[in-house]
Amino acid sequence: RFGRVALVGRPNVGKSTLLNAILGTKLSIVTPKPQTTRHRILGVETRDDAQIVFIDTPGLHQGGKRALNRQLNRVARQVPEEADLLVHVIDGVRWREEDEAVWQLVSKQPAPCLLVVNKVDKLADKKALLPFAAEVTRERGYAAVHFLAARRGDGVPALLDEIVALL
Ligand code: GDP
Ligand code: MG
Numbered sequence: 001r002f003g004r005v006a007l008v009g010r011p012n013v014g015k016s017t018l019l020n021a022i023l024g025t026k027l028s029i030v031t032p033k034p035q036t037t038r039h040r041i042l043g044v045e046t047r048d049d050a051q052i053v054f055i056d057t058p059g060l061h062q063g064g065k066r067a068l069n070r071q072l073n074r075v076a077r078q079v080p081e082e083a084d085l086l087v088h089v090i091d092g093v094r095w096r097e098e099d100e101a102v103w104q105l106v107s108k109q110p111a112p113c114l115l116v117v118n119k120v121d122k123l124a125d126k127k128a129l130l131p132f133a134a135e136v137t138r139e140r141g142y143a144a145v146h147f148l149a150a151r152r153g154d155g156v157p158a159l160l161d162e163i164v165a166l167l
Contacts, residue, residue, distance in 0.1 A: 001050040003167035006083035008106060010098035013091040014118040018150040019043055019056045022160060050164045055083060080106055085166055086113040087159075088142070092123060093132040103140055112166055115142040116159065121149040 007015040023043045043054045080086055086106050090099050106113045115136060120129065133145040144162060148155035 001164060001167045002052075003050075003084040003163075004053045004055060004082060005085045005087060005163055005167075006055040006080055007087050007089060008080060008102055009089035010096065010102060013089045014148075014150045015089050016056055018087075018089060018116065018118065018148065018156070019054055021150050021153050021156045022054065045160070047164070050167060052163060052167065080109045080111065083109075083111050085163060086111050087116055087163070088113055089116045089118050091119050093117060093128045095136070107141060112143040113141075114159070114162065114166070115140075115145045116148050116150075117145065118148045118150050120147045121152060121154070 007019060009015055022045055043056070045052045045054065086109060088099075088102055088106055090096075117129070117132070120126070123129070129147055133147075136142060137145055143166060146155055146159045146162065148159065150156065
């Protein structure tokens with residue numbers, strides 16, 4: 001199997017961390033400050049059963065008044081159209097306005113989209129996870145929901161298996 005997978009989501013949710021966890025390298029730039037990733041970064045994961053090209057994005061920024069934001073938005077908007085599969089990363093079980101904006105964009109794409117709820121290690125109450133997953137899948141057309149702690153690598157192998165299965 002071969003496919004292009006785009007990681008999308010608002011800044012600071014852990015897209016670059018996830019890409020690094022998948023690839024096992026420090027290829028992408030990870031930082032607590034948003035807007036560090038200014039270009040699309042490609043990483044290739046080769047397994048016995050698949051070759052996957054990953055596209056990391058700078059994220060979508062609200063506003064867009066400043067030139068940098070406009071540039072970031074332009075890059076981010078190009079990505080889904082050239083991907084075979086989208087992975088929408090969010091931070092915890094809070095669905096923000098910016099997450100909705102990303103969903104509005106990805107839901108217009110023909111490619112299927114997985115939802116990744118990242119940073120579950122920060123959640124004190126894990127009981128919120130399943131109702132949240134049920135709600136987002138009922139209200140929006142994600143192919144599946146995965147819970148991850150990308151910084152620790154938790155949930156990454158299962159996500160990778162699902163990505164390969166969907167390509
Ligand atoms: P991006 O802007 O979406 O690419 O986000 P980054 O990958 O640069 O990560 C933003 C911040 O979130 C960094 O400080 C990461 O260390 C942190 N982060 C990423 N994944 C996790 C996680 O699973 N758990 C926690 N607690 N922090 C994370
Ligand atoms: Mg990044």
